Amino acid sequence: MSIDKRCPKQLGRHAPDLWPVWLVAPIALVLVSALAYGLYQGADALLTAENTGKEPVKVPDIIKTTVTVLPLAGAVLAGLYAYRKQLLDEGASHRADATQLADRYTTAAEQLGHGQPAVRLAGVYAMARLADDWPEQRQVCIDVLCAYLRMPYEPDPLRREP
Template identity: 50%
Template sequence: MVSTGLAVFAAAAALLWTALGFPAAPTPRLDIVKVALTVVAGMGGVVALVVAYRKQRVTESAETRERVKLLNDRFGAACTQMGHDTPTVRLAGVYALASLADEWPDQRQVCIDVLCSYLRVPHEPDLDSPWSHDAETEVRLSITRILSRHLRPGAPVNWQGHDFDLVRAVLRAADFAGIHVPSGKFHLSLARFPGGWVSFDGMVVDGGEVWFGGATFEGARVTFDGAEFRSGVVRFEGADFAGGEVSFRRARFLGGEVDLSEVVGAVLPLFDEGEKPGLKLPVSPSTG
């Protein structure tokens, strides 16, 4: 470093001395020395800034790698917990993964996919009474509550706009009340609702896609009371209303498309009177 500084000093002094016509008087020579020293000091400052910048970049890169490693470790640990035999451990993994999704925007969709995939795992719930449910149903209910909290207005961390793949999910109890679907996909195609109560009360669809194609309503109470359908698509193609109740009381049909034209089964959805723009009902409801 010292030798480099001396070399810069010598080069600067030589250039200035040449530019000034090789002065012999001591005053110009002193000025040349001062200017050369200033140049060396400036060059030293630039070098110091470059070195400091590179050190900062290296430090930031190391910190980023360490943070990503920590997040990946947490992801793996949460997934391991969700696969545990004990329901309470699985529940802890669910909340750990939800917390990670809040902190990790780059991989939030992946965390959501894992939570949704848990609901797609085959499950036969306890149907002994309308209100009792087993420990596994409690884990699944907790997942739907987590999803709902993040899809409601005012959520500290909002998951709106992401995709929720609940195809073939088994939901005996679920609370989706008040969720907003302004974009993204919320798919419940081929899902099963075996008894219990699943609430979509007050949900707002305003540009997103909600699918119930081929879903089976097996004696469940599924309510869309007070929901608003502003735009977007909600479809029930081939959904089987085999029993229970499907209610759209006080729902507002303000645009978009709500297609119930191809539902099958003995149960007809319940509506209030009045115009319902965008609502499509079966021309000849099935009685089978």
């Protein structure tokens, strides 16, 4: 039986790899500050180069140009925040799916050990369906079914055949 190559094995880790906020926040602050300073200097150089022979460029004009361009950095940071939030939501969704599948596994295993044959048969079908739905634990489900089939069968001595 081949394992589906599209679904990587998670090995129990369902949280995305995120850098800590205490590391990212200062780096982002330094980058935004450097960008603002670079924009200020670039705007000053550009406006001064275009203004040869005329009156000097006023500082408020340079600041106005810098403040006009600076929201681009904010948009990039907002995009990074949205991407990080999406990764966290996907991790939470994967954990919820894993919890639901684990509950189904517990229910199917309990049905396999039930006293009534019809409930045990339903447990076999439930475990087989779970193996189809849970690629990461498919082999565990198959192992449980094989172990169930290898269990010794002792018919009820008090039951009479008609």
